Amino acid sequence: MQNERKAPANPDLSFFFDPRSIAVIGSFRENFFGGHVIVKSLLNGGYKGKIFPINPAYQEVHGLKVYPSLKDVPQEVDLAMVMINARSVVGIVRECARKGIRAMIVVSDGFAERDEEGARLQKELLDIAGEEGIRIMGPNTAGVVNTANGFNPSAYDAGYYRIKKGPIAIGAMTGMTNPQAFPYPELHFGVSKICDFGNKCDVDECDLLEYLAEDPDTGVISMYLESIRDGRRLIKIARTVTKTKPVLVFKSGRTKEGARASASHTGAMAVDDKIFDGLCRQSGILRLEEFKDLFEIPKIFASQALPKGGRLGIVTITGAVGVVIIDEGVKYGVSLTTLSGETRQTLDGIYQGLGTMPVDIGPMMAAVKNPFEIYSRVVEAVAVDCNVDMLINVVWANPTEVIFSSYLKGYERIKDRIKKPIATWVYGPSSEGAADMAKRVENMGFPVFTSPEKCIQALGLAWAYKRYTVQGTRYTE
Amino acid sequence: MQNERKAPANPDLSFFFDPRSIAVIGSFRENFFGGHVIVKSLLNGGYKGKIFPINPAYQEVHGLKVYPSLKDVPQEVDLAMVMINARSVVGIVRECARKGIRAMIVVSDGFAERDEEGARLQKELLDIAGEEGIRIMGPNTAGVVNTANGFNPSAYDAGYYRIKKGPIAIGAMTGMTNPQAFPYPELHFGVSKICDFGNKCDVDECDLLEYLAEDPDTGVISMYLESIRDGRRLIKIARTVTKTKPVLVFKSGRTKEGARASASHTGAMAVDDKIFDGLCRQSGILRLEEFKDLFEIPKIFASQALPKGGRLGIVTITGAVGVVIIDEGVKYGVSLTTLSGETRQTLDGIYQGLGTMPVDIGPMMAAVKNPFEIYSRVVEAVAVDCNVDMLINVVWANPTEVIFSSYLKGYERIKDRIKKPIATWVYGPSSEGAADMAKRVENMGFPVFTSPEKCIQALGLAWAYKRYTVQGTRYTE
DSSP: OOOOOOSOSOOOOHHHHSOSEEEEESOOOSSSBSHHHHHHHHHHHTOOSEEEEEOTTOSEETTEEOBSSGGGOOSOOSEEEEOSOHHHHHHHHHHHHHTTOOEEEEOOOOSTTTOHHHHHHHHHHHHHHHHHTOEEEOSSOOOEEETTTTBOOOSBOOSOOOOOEEEEEEEESSGGGSTTTSOGGGOTTOEEEEEEOTTOSSSOHHHHHHHHHTOTTOSEEEEEESOOSOHHHHHHHHHHHTTTSOEEEEEOOOSHHHHHHHHHHHOOOOOOHHHHHHHHHHHTOEEOSSTTHHHHTHHHHHHSOOOSSSEEEEEESOHHHHHHHHHHHGGGTOEEOOOOHHHHHHHHHHSTTTTSSSEEOHHHHHHSSOHHHHHHHHHHHHHHOTTOSEEEEEEEOOSOHHHHHHHHHHHHHHTTTOOSOEEEEEEOSOHHHHHHHHHHHHHTTOOEESSHHHHHHHHHHHHHHHHHHHHSOOTTO | OOOOOOOOSOOOOHHHHSOSEEEEESOOOSSSBSHHHHHHHHHHHTOOSEEEEEOTTOSEETTEEOBSSGGGOOSOOSEEEEOSOHHHHHHHHHHHHHTTOOEEEEOOOOSTTTOHHHHHHHHHHHHHHHHHTOEEEOSSOOOEEETTTTBOOOSBOOSOOOOOEEEEEEEESSGGGSTTTSOGGGOTTOEEEEEEOTTOSSSOHHHHHHHHHTOTTOSEEEEEESOOSOHHHHHHHHHHHHHHSOEEEEEOOOSHHHHHHHHHHHOOOOOOHHHHHHHHHHHTOEEOSSTTHHHHTHHHHHHSOOOSSSEEEEEESOHHHHHHHHHHHGGGTOEEOOOOHHHHHHHHHHSTTTTSSSEEOHHHHHHSSOHHHHHHHHHHHHHHOTTOSEEEEEEEOOSOHHHHHHHHHHHHHHTTTOOSOEEEEEEOSOHHHHHHHHHHHHHTTOOEESSHHHHHHHHHHHHHHHHHHHHSOOTTO
C-alpha cells in the first residue's frame, strides 16, 4: 500500500468537477498541448463558469484576458489548473491559498514518477497543500471531465470537446482514459465524469469513489489502477458504494515486473495481486481483464437490467460462436439454458431443431423461404422465455438492407418489454457495415460488444454483481 | 478424439483449392445464399477454370448454361460443390464418382450436427465417398478460398470477391472465418487459403496442415478447432509443419459445457483441454486466446522477423500502457530490456530520463519545443539498440498532420534496416483517425494490433515460436 496521509482537509471533490471559476496557470503558446488547449476545451465544451488564464507573458488567449498573476484576478477562484514546471509548482500553492483556492489540478510532471528529487518535490507539494487545506489532483495528470456542466479542461487537443452525458464514470491512474485518448463521441451510452488521478499524491480512488457514490449522474464506476493507497479504506468505501453502484476495476502492475514499471510511471508502490483480489472479493469490486474493458464492459450496467439468474440464451447464425461463449461463461457461473417446452414447440414449429440451445438460425437460412422474415419472431420467443435470464444476440451485418432491417425488427419486438440484459455482437464482411449496424442496435438501447467473449464477460459480471448485491457472494466462491 | 477413418484414398487436397473445373449443384434462385451466389463469387473472384452449374429446373445463371445433371456436362469435372438437402447428398456421390470427380465440398447441413438420422447420413456419405475414392470437405461447410488463383466459391454474399494475397492460411471448424464473416479486404497482410472443415467427416486439420506445409503461398497457419480427430497424427504432422511454418490454434470446447455445445454444432467429440495443451507443447503449436486472434496474431509472423531474444523495448507516449504490456509479457518469458549505455546517453541527451525503459515520450512533449521533430530519432535509437530484441511502438493518432507524419517518419527511419519484430498499437480520440493511421503504418509493412495486450501476445508467441524452432522448448517450460 502507498504512503499514508492524514484525513484530507476537505473531503468534497466538487471543486474539481463543478468549480464556479477556474484559473489556468501555464503557457498559452499555440500547441497540441497546454494552456492554450485547456482554454479552448473549456470554451468549446460549454463550461459556464469563469475562466482566468494566468501568465505574465500573455495578454489574451481565445479572446479572454490573461492575468499576470493569481492575485490580479478580480474575482473568487475555486480551482487552479497548473502546467508550469515541477519546481515552480510548489511555490504556486501558497499563492493559490492566498487567493482562497480550494483545489488544484497539477498537470505538470517531473514528480515522484521521475526521480528522487521529484519525489521530494511531490512530498513538499503535498505538505504545503495539506497545511493550506488545498486538495491536489495529480501531479502528472491529464485532468477531469464533467459532462453534467460541460466542464472539460482537457490539456491535449482531442478535436472534439463535448461528450455525451451518461451514467458511466471513469477514473484512472493514467491520462489514457481522457478525451484525447479515447473516442468518447462514439461511446453510445455516455459518461458522467472522467478523472485521471495521475500520481495521486492526494486525491485517490477512495476519494473518487466517495464522491461518485453521491453523484446523481453516475450509475456505474470504471477504474484503472496500478496501486492502491489504503486497502482498508478502499474495502470500507467500496463496500458501501457497490451496494448501489457497480465498481469495475482493471488493475495493472499485477506482476512484479509490471509493478516495477508502474513505479517509474506514477511513483506508486505495488500491491500483491492476490491481496488485491481478496480486497475485491470482500468489497464487491468487479475485476476487468484488459485495458479496453474500462470503456466496453460498463455498457451492460449503463443500459441493461441485471439478470435474475445465470441461465443464458443465445441466438446466433453460427454454431461456433455459441461454443466460444459457453466456454467463457463457465468462469462466471453462467450456463446455457434449456428453453421452456412452449418456446421449444414454437421454434421447432418454425424449423425442426430450432428450439435447441444455442438457437442457431443458420440451418433454417437455406431451408425456409424468407428466413429473415421469421427472425424477429425467433429472437422474441427466446427473449421472453421464462428460462432465459440473459441473452446474447449474434448479428450478421450482411450488406443487405432486408437483413439489417429484420434484425432491427427483432430488437423492436423486445424493446421496453423485457427486463433482462441483452448483449449483442455484430460481425460481417465490412467493418463499416458492422459499425453501422452496431450503431443502429445501440440507438435502440442495446449495447454492442466487440467480440463474443466480451458479450459473455459483460453478462457474467452483471450476474456476479447481482449475486453480490443480493447474497453477498461472488461468482468465484 | 474423434472417430477413426482409414487413410484417405487421395491425400492430395489440390482438387479443393485448385480445380480446373467445378460443378455447382444446388438452387440458383437469387438470394443472399446458395448456388446463385457461388457462381457470382467464382466469376467476380477471377477464377479462370470452368464452371458448371447443375440443376434441372434452371437454364441459365449469370450468363452461364445450367446443366440438368452432372452426366450432361460435356467436360471433365474436378470438384463438386453441393448444396442440396442432406438426404439427397448421399445419392449424388455415386453420380460424382461416375463423372470422375475426386473432391466434394458439401455445404448442406442436417448431418451429424443435427440428430441421429443426420449422423447416419453422414456415415453413409463418408462410406460411399471412401469406396469411390472421393474426398469430402464438410458437410456443413462454407467452403474454401484460394487467393493464388482467385478461386472463391463463397455461398454467402460478402459484397466483395477478391481477397488480397498474402502468407496467412486460415482453417476452421466454422464458416466464421470465411469471407462473409470477416472483412478480409481490410486485412492488410493478406491470405493464401481459407478453409472451413465443417463437420470434418473426412478432410480435417491434419489433412489441411499436410497440404499447407507444401503450399508455397502459405507462411503461417491459423486454425479454429473444436475437436481433433486423431491426436497422434496431429502431433506427428504438426511437428513437421511447425519446423518451417508457425501454426496457431484457437481451440474452443475447452470446458465440458462448451464441448457439449460443440457436439450440437459439428457433431464432434471433445478432447480434454489439458491433453490438447500437451499436444501443442509437443508439436510446437501456438495457442491463441480468443476468436479474433485467428485474424490478428498471424500478422506478426506474416510480416516481421522472429525475435532473437525476449528483451522487449517499448516506445510510448503514456506510461500506463507500458505497465499493462509488461504484466502480459511475463506469461511469454518476455521482459523489459535495459537500453545500452550508448542509447541511454543519446536519449538522455535529448531529454533527461528518456533513456529509461519504457521510453515514455510523454514528459518531453510539454518540455521541448518540437517534440514530434525529435520523435523519429527516438524510435530509431531504440529500434537499433543491440539490447532490444523486439519493439512495441505506441502511436497516438492525434488529429494533427504534423504528429501523424512524424510517427511515419519514425517508421521510415527503421524500415528495411532492422531485422526485429515491431508491433504497433494505435489509439486516439477518433476511431476513424486511428484506423487511418493504422492503415498508413501497415502500408509501410508494420503490423498494427487492436490493443497493447495484443501487441505483446503477438510478440510473445513469435518469441515462443523462435525458442521452439531453435531449442525445441516452449515458453511454458
